[in-house]
Amino acid sequence: MVSRSTSVSASEESFGTDPERDTENQSYVYEGEGSGGSASSRQNGRQRSEETYGQSFTISTRLRQVVRKRGWLQICTGVALLLLLSAALIAALVVGLRNANIVAEKRNRINTTPVRTPLEKEAIVGLIINQPPQTREYTFVIDERLGKPDGYEKDMLVVNGQYPGPILEVNQDDLVIIHVENMSVNTTSITWHGLYQAGSSYFDGVRGVSECGIPSGEKMTYTFRPGEFSGTTYWHAGYNAQTSDGISGGFVVHPRVPSEEIYDEDVVLHLSDLYHSTSTELLEAYLSPSGIHGDIYNEPVPDSGTINGIGQYYHLPDAHPPPPEYYRMVVELGKKYRLRLINAGSFAPIHFSVDSHSLTVIEANGLEVAPVTFTGGLTIYPGQRYSVVLNADQTTAKSFWMRAILQTDHFRYSSPDANFKVLGVIKYGESVTELPAEGDPAPGTTVDLNLDQLTPLVPVNLPQPTQTYLLDVGFVKASDGSLAGVINSNAWQPMHGSTSLLRRLGSGHPGASVLSSQFVIAHEKPEVVELIIENYSAGAYPFTLHGHRPWVIETGDGPYTGVKPTTGLPTPPTKPPAPIQSPIPLSSPPPPPLTPNSSSTTNPAPAATKFPPSANTKSSPPKNIVPKPFPARQKSVRLTMPRPVTLTNLQTQKKWSKVRQNDYSLDVDDDDNNNDHHKWHKRQQPQGSIQSDTFLLPKDGWIRIRFVANNPGVWLFTDQTQWHQCAGVAMQIASMTSFPVQVPEEVSKFCSAIPPGQS
Known part of the structure; x- marks a missing residue:
């Protein structure tokens, strides 16, 4: 028979019964025949049991205290981490919402009105010739919009919602005032290609040289006179590579004394390469240590090009893309047209030609030259401008292709989806709707004009x-x-x-x-x-x-x-050379530009420092x-x-x-x-x-x-x-x-x- 006795200490009684401790301190006494038990052994058992209980009680209490302390520490740490995590989530949410609002605001601004392509009549100039000198005032608003110059939708930076931007047309003695408002998210500036800016060098529009740029949301007014410049030029962004985003347009300055006109109508043709990515994305890749396609020398290759804002791209993401658009110019049989060709692009030379028509060069980069007639077209590099006269004398068809072919000699990698053959249409009559026949142009002489092949209409001796x-x-x-x-x-x-x-x-x-x-x-x-x-x-x-x-x-x-x-030495002149002339007099600095309220009297120059x-x-x-x-x-x-x-x-x-x-x-x-x-x-x-x-x-x-x-x-x-x-x-x-x-x-x-x- 087995009987169980339980020893409970006074200290335990004071705490009450603890089942765990009860179990730990149980001692078993075997009674009966042959047990051999004694009082001393039972006493020793009770002592050992009490000692064991005391030790276990002490360890258990300490463990519980430690657990309690650690629990509070863990709770506090968890709460702190939870608060920090919540704060981080709230901050991230705020930043995300703000960025989303910025993106949404930008996208809303871009999507509000698509980029407009100027009408054909907006490219015609020459109506202000012989007007008296006056102030000509313009307003430019720069913003971001979505445009499809070649059918592919892309982010653009444009002026007055159109691409190309408005044509500035002035006479040589006019005062030009352009108010520029920057509604884009980035700093920008406008530079006036080829103008001397005599007396107004601070309005040249080059970032880091003449100005710091117009910050987002700010306005700036450019005021200058064309001075001694006359002819064809253009304006474009002077900040980073924003020209490739769409900030450019024609600029025509008519001379004080117009030359004898050998043409009936005057038209500006804005030619450009076109990129589907933004200049920021392209520059980031081009100037990175890995370069483009793993080569730092690879310049970005264009995706297509445009003639007066219209081009063709044949790999549109649409399942059923619309037919391509073409720039169309109406001509009248027997008339002559001055085409002011401007390569306003970022990289590619452009070969321009008109099927079955000869072209006569009369101006190069703002300088009148002795006429040179050729067939087959001419190559124009970025920044260059040529005026050519087209004689509308063809009766074999009602329409002919105008071609602006991007030259690929400088391209360092292939771009299979790109279209380098940009087309426009010359049509004899407003009612003509059919496109020219397909095929390559008739053979002709392709001209890469070197400037030394041209002769100035008014020669100037060299100092x-x-x-x-x-x-x-x-x-x-x-x-x-x-x-x-x-x-x-x-x-x-x-x-x-x-x-x-x-x-x-x-x-x-x-x-x-x-x-x-x-x-x-x-x-x-x-x-x-x-x-x-x-x-x-x-x-x-x-x-x-x-x-x-x-x-x-x-x-x-x-x-x-x-x-x-x-x-190849030049032939010595047969008569005494004319006095040295230069576009700006060598003897004295140019006068400062006049403000709209000032007179024509030149202010005395300040003392030289x-x-x-x-x-x-x-x-x-x-x-x-x-x-x-x-x-x-x-x-x-x-x-x-x-x-x-x-x-x-x-x-x-x-x-x-x-x-x-x-x-x-x-x-x-x-x-x-x-x-x-x-x-x-x-x-x-x-x-x-x-x-x-x-x-x-x-x-x-x-x-x-x-x-x-x-x-x-x-x-x-x-x-x-x-x-x-x-x-x-x-x-x-x-x-x-x-x-x-x-x-x-x-x-x-x-x-x-x-x-x-x-x-």
Whole structure:
């Protein structure tokens, strides 16, 4: 028989019965026959039981206390984490809602009204010729919209809701006022291609050079006179690569004394390449260390192109796409039409032609030229403009194709879905509805016009240079692996929050200078500057000099040797040369622009304040030049500029045996037995040279230009290819630094208003 006795201590009684402890302290006593039990053994058992219970009770209490403490700690920690998580979720929700509102606001703004294509009649100009000088005022509103220039819907930045933007038409002595309101989410600016901006360099519209840009939601008014410029040009975005988003339009300046008209109607044709992605997306890929398709040298390839805002794209996402649209121009049999051709694109040269019609060139980049007639079309690079006369004399059909073919020579990768053949229609009569016959155009002479093939209608004699510089242009891999375009090993980086003009000429205090990232050639007084530019890259690219119209002296293939040519010299003039003329007088600076309320009296120039050249500019005294039949070769100024990027991989033409990226001096060699120049094709035009604000730097070659640096201000000299300019292929010319430029509050006020990081 087994009996169970339970020992309960006084301390346990005070706590009450605990089943766990009861079980732990149970002792079993076996009674009965043969048990051998004794009182002492039972007593020892009770003692051991009590000792065990005491130990277990102590451990259990401590454990419970620890558990209780840890429980409260865990509860507090959990509550804190829950509160933090809730706060984070609320913050994320607020940020998300705000971003959603921003996106919704942007999308609503984009979707409110689609981009409008201007009517055909809006491209006709010439109705204001011979009107007296007056003030012509325009308003630009820039915003984001959805457009389908080629049938594919894309985000666009446009002016006044249309693409291309409105055509500005003025006479040479007019006062031009343009109010620009920026309703887009990014900073922007407008530059006026080819205009000298004499006396108004602060309205040139170039980010980081003449202005800081117009912030989102702000307004700015540009006021200037065309000055000595007349002819065909265009306006476009001067901030990043926003031109490719749609900010551009024609600009026509009629001369004071119109030339004899050899045409009946005047029409502006805005030609452009077209990208379906935004400039921000394209630049991010182009300037990344991985580049586009794994190659940092790959420029973005266009998806299509447009003629006056209309193009064709044949890979639309729609299951049943609508038929393509075409720009249509109505002509009348027997009439002649002046077509003002503008390549307002970002990258691609465009070959323009009209089937079965000849074209006669009468203007190149704002300069009237002796007429040249040809068939087959001509190639126009970005920034270039030509006026051609089309004779509507065909009776074989009622309609003919107008072709704007994007040239693919510079494209470094294939884009199978892209359409590089942009078509428009010339139709004889408003009632004609049928399209021209399919097929390639009739054979003709395709013309890649070099400026030296043209002769100015009014020849101008060249002044002799007083300063000569040798510039090397190329592309390098920066220290972070991304692409950098360089001139003399310097990659241009636009200033943020200030401008070169403000720091050098408009700061109001002596000793002003520009930053080390700015490559500037400065002159205190008027100079005749000659630039020899070598191209170390693998393509031919258009370059533009703001504020001036340089003479194109000669171009050639291969590296510049500095060897005097022995053939092809110009014929000496048979009569004394006319006095030297220049687009801007050499003797005195231009007057400031007139405001709408001012008179035509020129204000006296303020006293000159000397600004010493900074450490990153180079200015040398003029050289004594001995006149020769051919412009003498001058020893160049050696330019030693800081390097903002680490050069690791200069891209050069393979056949060159020596990379001369650090040799900025001309090799002066008067040995007439040196025949190296016979290895390279050279084109010269020293007498009667053409003047052009935009000119072509030959592939693997060089060009020599000359200009009068007497227009006070800081002027951009850059590759007109938008992507190259953003990569750094740009420098600046600071003319007449001793003549201060008073930058108006209208411009300088925004230099402190641009939020960091806004672009």
